[in-house]
Amino acid sequence: MAPPAYEHVRESAFTPDITPIVLAAHRDNYEIIKILLDRNASIPMPHDVRCVCGECVTNTGTDSLRHSRSRLNAYRALSSPSLIALSSKDPILTSFELSWELNYLSNIENEFKTEYEELTKKCQDFATALLDQTRTSQELEVILNHETGAQPTGEPGEVIPTAERMTLSRLKLAIKYKQKQ
Structure with missing residues (x-):
């Protein structure tokens, strides 16, 4: 018996913005994210909430709620956390910056305020969890004194005097980004 001559309508349980890597990241599935990143999948940063490019104007005019969603x-x-850990050279800085941006968005996009606040907390918790993984005070010192974009000084194994290494750059950065935890 031949299959019925139905018009094939492509239906999906997800909107077009939910790509495989976005779905894997929503589920925080480390293995799938790693496979997709290895195959050059990426998640582009969304345009600014006040963007006036042609695409944003069209999408906002068509369905502003869907655009915000x-x-x-x-x-x-x-x-x-899995995506940040796998794709960022500096996961703590990425968490700080993302948390800052999400907090900003929670004040701008009132219809999703609660969701943005939850994501802000999630980023802050991830940065804290990374610090919790330190095993020694020396490891913690390295993390807290790490300067973004700084080149290592001295030779491997060289002991740098405490006064020179206690810049607490990460701690200052956390204060700047209002990362209370």
């Missing part, structure tokens, strides 16, 4: 979906994926 797609931005939220992207940020929900970008705040995945």
Whole structure:
């Protein structure tokens, strides 16, 4: 018996902004995220909430709620601890910056305020969890004194005097980004 001549309508349980890597990041599935990143999948940063590019103007004019929802979906994926750990050279800095941006968005996009606040907390918790993984005070010292973009000084194994190494750059950065935890 021949199959019925139905018109094939492509239906999906997800909106077009939910790509495989976005879905894996929403689920915080480390293995799938790693496979997709190894195959050059990426999640582009959403446009600014006040962006006036042609694409944003069109999307906002067509369905502003859907446009806002797609931005939220992207940020929900970008705040995945597994994605941050796998894709960032400096996961603590990435968490700080993302948390700062999400906090800003929670004040701008009132319809998703609660969701953005939850994502802000998620990023802050991830940065704290990374610090919790330190095993020695020396490891903690290295993390707290790490300067973004700084080149290592001295030779490997060289002991740098305590006064020179106690800049607490990370701690100052946490204060700047209002990371209370």
